[in-house]
Amino acid sequence: MTTKLKETCPKRGSWCSFRLVDEQGEASPYAGLDYTLHDRMGMAYSGTLDNEGYARLENFYFGPLILDLSMPYQSGEKWYEDLVEREHFPLPLTALQVAAEQSPSGPRKNDRTYLARQRAEQEQAAFFQVEVRDFAKPGEAAHLPEADTALDSRPSPYLKEACTHSNAQPGIALMANQHNVLEVKALRALSPLFSRDKAFCALNAYHLSMMAVLSYASFHRERKPDEAPTPPPYSVRGCIGNVLQSQLGHLIPPTQFKQSGPFHLLSEEVPYSKRLEVMPYDPDRYAKEAKDQWEYPEQVHFLHHKKTETQAFITHNDKVLLISVRGSQELADFLRDADARQVSHADGQGKIHRGFHDAFLVARAFVERYMRAFYRKGQTILVCGHSLGGAIALLLAEWLQRLPNSPDVQLYTYGSPRTGNRTFAQAAQSLPHHRLVNHNDPIPSVPATWMDAEWKMALPGSAMLIASIGNPMIGTVLLLGGLLNLRGDPYQHHGEQRHFMPRKSGLTAASPVLWQPGCAAIEELTCAKFAGAIELKGDMPARQSFAAQVLSMGEHFNDPGYANAALATLLRWYASVSREKETGALFTDRERKQLGLQIESIQAEVEQVPALTYTQFRHNLRGRTDLRFERLTELQLRTLFQDSQQQLNALRTQQRQELSRAQKRLKAQGERTLGWQDVFGDVADSPALQQLLKAWLALDANQAAAGLAKVTPKNTERAYA
Numbered sequence: 083m084t085t086k087l088k089e090t091c092p093k094r095g096s097w098c099s100f101r102l103v104d105e106q107g108e109a110s111p112y113a114g115l116d117y118t119l120h121d122r123m124g125m126a127y128s129g130t131l132d133n134e135g136y137a138r139l140e141n142f143y144f145g146p147l148i149l150d151l152s153m154p155y156q157s158g159e160k161w162y163e164d165l166v167e168r169e170h171f172p173l174p175l176t177a178l179q180v181a182a183e184q185s186p187s188g189p190r191k192n193d194r195t196y197l198a199r200q201r202a203e204q205e206q207a208a209f210f211q212v213e214v215r216d217f218a219k220p221g222e223a224a225h226l227p228e229a230d231t232a233l234d235s236r237p238s239p240y241l242k243e244a245c246t247h248s249n250a251q252p253g254i255a256l257m258a259n260q261h262n263v264l265e266v267k268a269l270r271a272l273s274p275l276f277s278r279d280k281a282f283c284a285l286n287a288y289h290l291s292m293m294a295v296l297s298y299a300s301f302h303r304e305r306k307p308d309e310a311p312t313p314p315p316y317s318v319r320g321c322i323g324n325v326l327q328s329q330l331g332h333l334i335p336p337t338q339f340k341q342s343g344p345f346h347l348l349s350e351e352v353p354y355s356k357r358l359e360v361m362p363y364d365p366d367r368y369a370k371e372a373k374d375q376w377e378y379p380e381q382v383h384f385l386h387h388k389k390t391e392t393q394a395f396i397t398h399n400d401k402v403l404l405i406s407v408r409g410s411q412e413l414a415d416f417l418r419d420a421d422a423r424q425v426s427h428a429d430g431q432g433k434i435h436r437g438f439h440d441a442f443l444v445a446r447a448f449v450e451r452y453m454r455a456f457y458r459k460g461q462t463i464l465v466c467g468h469s470l471g472g473a474i475a476l477l478l479a480e481w482l483q484r485l486p487n488s489p490d491v492q493l494y495t496y497g498s499p500r501t502g503n504r505t506f507a508q509a510a511q512s513l514p515h516h517r518l519v520n521h522n523d524p525i526p527s528v529p530a531t532w533m534d535a536e537w538k539m540a541l542p543g544s545a546m547l548i549a550s551i552g553n554p555m556i557g558t559v560l561l562l563g564g565l566l567n568l569r570g571d572p573y574q575h576h577g578e579q580r581h582f583m584p585r586k587s588g589l590t591a592a593s594p595v596l597w598q599p600g601c602a603a604i605e606e607l608t609c610a611k612f613a614g615a616i617e618l619k620g621d622m623p624a625r626q627s628f629a630a631q632v633l634s635m636g637e638h639f640n641d642p643g644y645a646n647a648a649l650a651t652l653l654r655w656y657a658s659v660s661r662e663k664e665t666g667a668l669f670t671d672r673e674r675k676q677l678g679l680q681i682e683s684i685q686a687e688v689e690q691v692p693a694l695t696y697t698q699f700r701h702n703l704r705g706r707t708d709l710r711f712e713r714l715t716e717l718q719l720r721t722l723f724q725d726s727q728q729q730l731n732a733l734r735t736q737q738r739q740e741l742s743r744a745q746k747r748l749k750a751q752g753e754r755t756l757g758w759q760d761v762f763g764d765v766a767d768s769p770a771l772q773q774l775l776k777a778w779l780a781l782d783a784n785q786a787a788a789g790l791a792k793v794t795p796k797n798t799e800r801a802y803a
Contacts, residue, residue, distance in 0.1 A: 096258040098147050099138035101205070102131065104185035105268050107197035109135030111185040112266070115177055118150040120253075122245045142258075146241050150253040151178040151217040161400045162355065170371055170455040171361050171382075174222040179214045182269040183353035187333060198265035199235075207261040211235045212254060214269050219252045224364035227332055227354070230267060271357035272330045272349040275774075276402050277763020278462040280492055280514040282580070284596075284655045285762045287518060288648040289347060290406075290466040290494040292339055295645055296322055297395055297408040297471060299340040301380035315363065315379075322384060322395050327360040337783075344783045345645060350770055358397040358404065359456075385448040392441040392474065394467075396452050402462045405449060405478060409469030409497070410525075424503060424573075430480065432506025435473065435499075435573070442477035449478060463491045468644060469525055472498025472517075476576060480510040493577070494518070496644040499528045500573035507574040515577025519605065520643050521584060521594070526575075527606040581605060582647040585676040585792075587683060593791050595669050595677060596651045597751050601744040603737045607684055650791035653784065655761045656775075657793040666756045674752040678745060685741045688734060699723045 098119070102112035112135040119127045122145035131137050139147070155162055155175040162180055165173045202209035211233040215226045242255035256262050276290075277283045301322045302315070316323030320338040329336040333351065337344040361382045365372045376382050385394045393408035424433035428443060457463075463482055467475030472495030479493040493515040502510075519526045581604065582594035599605065658666030669677070700719055714722065758766035765771060778784060 093144045094141050096142050096144045097138065097140045098142075098256050098258055098260060098262070099136065100149065100256060100262040100264055101137075101207070102135040102264050102266055103198050103201060104182075104266060105187055105198060106185070107201040107265075108185070111135075111181050112178075115151065115181060116153045118153075119256075120148040120150065120245065120251055122146060144258055146245055146255045146257055148242060148245050148251050148253045148255055149217075150251065151176065152219050152222075152252045153177050155180050164458060165355060168455070170376070171368055173225045173355070173362075174219070175355070176214070176217065178217055178266070179226075179269060179355075182214050182266050183355055185266075185268050186351060187268040187270045198263065202263035205261060205263060207263040208257065209235050209263050209265070210237045210254070211265050211267065212237065213267045216254050217252055220250075221364075221367060224362040224367065227269075233267065235265075269354040270333055270351050271354045272333055272335060272347075273352040273357050273399060274330075274347045274349050275762075275765045275768070275771075276404075276462075276464060277765050278401065278490070278492075279759065279763040280490075281759070281763065282516045282578070283760060283763035283765075284648070284652040285348065285765060286464075286492070286494060287516065288645075288652045290464065291468075291496055291518075291645045291648040292345055292347060293404060293406040294409070294466050294468040294471065294496055295339045295345075296325060297393060297406040297467070298411060299325075300386075301384035301395065305378070305380075323360060323379065326358050326383075326397060327379075331357055331360065345649070346778060346781050346783055348774055348778050350768070350774060352399070356400045358399050360397065382452070385445065387441075387444045390441045390444050392444045394445055394448065394471070394474075396449060398456055398461065400461075402464050403453075403457055405463070405465045405475070407445060407465075407467035407471035407475045407478070409467060409471035427502070427506060430484070430506065431509035432502050432504070434477065434502045434506060438470070438473040438477065438499075438501055441470070441474045442481075445474055445478055446481060449482075453482075457489070459487060459489075461489070463489050464494075465491065466494045466496075467498065468496040469498065472496060473501040476501050476510075476513075476515065479515070480506075480513055483510075483513050492516075495577070496648075497523045497525050499525050500575055502574070502576070503572065504574045507576040510576055513576070517575065517577040517579045518582065518596075518644065518648070519579055520582045520647060521604075522608050523643065524608045527608070579605065582644075582651075583677055583680060585673055585680075587680065594647045594650060595654070595673050596647075597668065597677070597748070599681075599744045600747055601740045603688060603740050604681065604684060604744055607687070646787070649784075649787050650793075652761070653788045653791050654793045655756055657788070659756050659758055659761055668751055668754045668756055671752070674748060677748055681741055681744055681748065685738065688737050688741075694727075696720065696723050699726075 101109055102115065103109045104111050110133070112131055113133045115131045115135070117129055117131065117137060119129075119139050119142070121127075121142040123143045125143065127139055127142065129137050129139075153176060155166060155177050157163060158180070162175055166175050198211075199209050213226075213230060213233070215223045215229060216237070218226065237254040237256075239255075241257070242253075245251070245255060254264075274289050274292075275285060277286050299321050300318075302324070303318050303321070316326075316328040318324055320340050320343070325336045325339060328334070330349065331354070335346060335349060337346060339345060361376075361379045362368075363379055365377055368376070371377070371382075383395050383397055385392060385396075387393075391411075394406060396403070396405050398404065423436045425436045425439050427434050428439070434442070463479075465475045465479040465482070467473070475493060475495055476498065479491050482489055483491045491513065493513060495515065496518050497520060498517060517526075579598065579600075580596050581599050582596055583599070583604075584594050654669075655666070658668070660666070700723070762768075762771065779788075
């Protein structure tokens with residue numbers, strides 16, 4: 083009886099060894115990792131990898147082994163601990179995942195496994211490529227990237243099926259009596275570089291302009307009710323989910339944002355868990371979140387409020403929390419911009435543009451919920467928005483800065499209109515707001531008095547505007563001079579304005595120079611021209627006509643207007659500091675002269691106000707239906723004409739002086755030197771920046787943009803202090 087049992091029992095005496103290596107063939111990232119091996123009889127053997135990522139098991143039952151590396155991450159870095167313990171969407175991190183995130187990807191060469199395969203050959207081992215998801219427990223892989231179908235040296239799934247309890251056991255199968263080298267695919271992602279320094283830098287201006295462009299996209303294709311995501315979940319190029327998850331999250335540099343492209347971001351490789359995060363779709367695991375209407379990732383990261391047409395997206399990594407708000411897209415949006423009635427700020431000081439305030443309240447609830455779940459002290463909050471989105475972004479940033487935990491907030495806006503009155507602007511004075519404006523964009527100069535029929539214009543100003551039909555420059559001068567201003571507490575810009583000005587009249591946004599003229603005659607000329615030329619309705623310019631003209635203007639839109647201008651500035655400033663090693667000029671002597679000619683051209687426009695005789699003035703006013711003018715006596719009408727002419731002449735003198743001061747500012751700024759921090763902010767100190775720049779500058783699209791901007795970056799070498 084005893085002899086028969088010995089003959090039928092499985093044999094012991096087998097051995098198996100394995101080594102974990104990264105994509106460079108290095109084993110050190112996996113040193114000290116705990117593992118468990120299961121033989122075909124279900125016996126478990128636990129151990130720890132040595133300093134060379136190696137382990138060997140002897141005297142187990144003959145047959146294949148299952149290697150289990152699903153041990154949970156315990157402690158170490160606080161960021162990972164928070165991901166495991168956070169209240170919403172906690173992640174089932176394993177020690178293997180965290181280890182795989184610390185090792186960089188590549189090198190690829192012709193064989194993406196060149197170094198690891200070479201090590202396997204040296205050790206006379208079987209070679210396999212594995213991923214972290216190969217070792218995830220059932221139901222714990224939703225937060226990981228989709229399986230990489232390009233891996234070719236994969237462990238056999240059939241071998242695992244031959245093992246006892248294989249269906250319930252995570253891991254891969256290894257052959258008995260064989261040494262194995264397992265290359266663990268690096269779990270890495272791309273992350274755009276952002277400076278956390280509050281000072282303006284060209285890098286943030288460009289990257290946040292691209293995030294503002296992306297805010298115009300949908301998160302994914304429109305879902306049908308109750309439709310679950312289908313792999314790949316974010317396949318529509320240029321959509322928010324595609325850029326953040328399918329591309330950046332998979333080490334693929336995105337080039338399309340919404341329908342625009344190609345644009346290229348300066349992105350560094352980071353651990354996957356430190357990318358700009360998109361929450362996993364896992365309704366079974368996150369039933370509580372799904373019940374609270376966070377079932378799909380787009381419900382977490384994406385806002386599209388149809389009643390106010392407010393659209394935004396939000397994401398974060400270990401360093402920043404990013405909020406991007408969409409601007410005006412349809413005619414209705416522009417008409418909302420022009421609806422300039424003021425309302426009291428809901429929880430702050432001053433009065434706010436009614437349309438912007440309504441949208442802010444919607445966006446605030448969206449951001450507030452996300453902040454409660456994912457914001458961690460120490461993160462910098464980057465807020466950006468274009469056009470109408472810039473106004474909402476300002477209200478969001480001002481509210482965020484007033485929160486009890488005093489988060490670190492930066493704001494970049496592009497072509498943003500005025501948002502609130504003087505009281506609001508002064509109360510928000512401490513908020514770092516970098517406000518970028520294109521030279522031929524009229525939107526930053528609104529709301530204006532003539533956009534709200536409930537407001538009354540000063541009589542001489544309105545009389546001259548109405549009487550000057552056919553002479554739009556008169557209306558231009560009056561609007562620039564502020565005669566048509568709001569009585570009471572007027573709208574006021576917030577933040578530090580920087581002005582994209584073309585080197586020559588008529589040039590596109592691909593070749594501007596960024597400077598700070600500090601002159602209303604320059605900054606608001608385009609809007610004033612529009613207002614002086616559009617059709618009057620009663621005694622007010624028609625909002626519909628104004629909005630229709632804006633829709634035809636490329637300079638207002640983020641792409642091609644602001645995105646190209648920001649890219650040109652980044653290339654221009656980098657070229658300047660590269661030429662001068664550590665510092666460079668804000669613009670060249672030639673560019674300064676070209677800008678000076680632009681200012682002279684504006685002065686000439688302001689001066690060329692055609693003479694208006696009293697007969698023409700009287701005829702035009704009497705032809706209007708405004709009873710204010712119909713009831714005036716001849717003496718009153720002549721006095722009004724004289725007062726209007728005097729004010730017009732005074733305004734021309736005032737604007738002449740402003741433009742003269744702008745010429746002096748131009749000269750002074752031409753003597754200013756740029757440093758690396760002006761270009762890259764605190765990213766200038768990153769050791770990886772040089773190598774990233776070398777590849778980024780060599781891209782065809784950036785070479786073409788540099789040519790349009792008339793700059794030639796010499797090289798990427800710099801002497802770091």
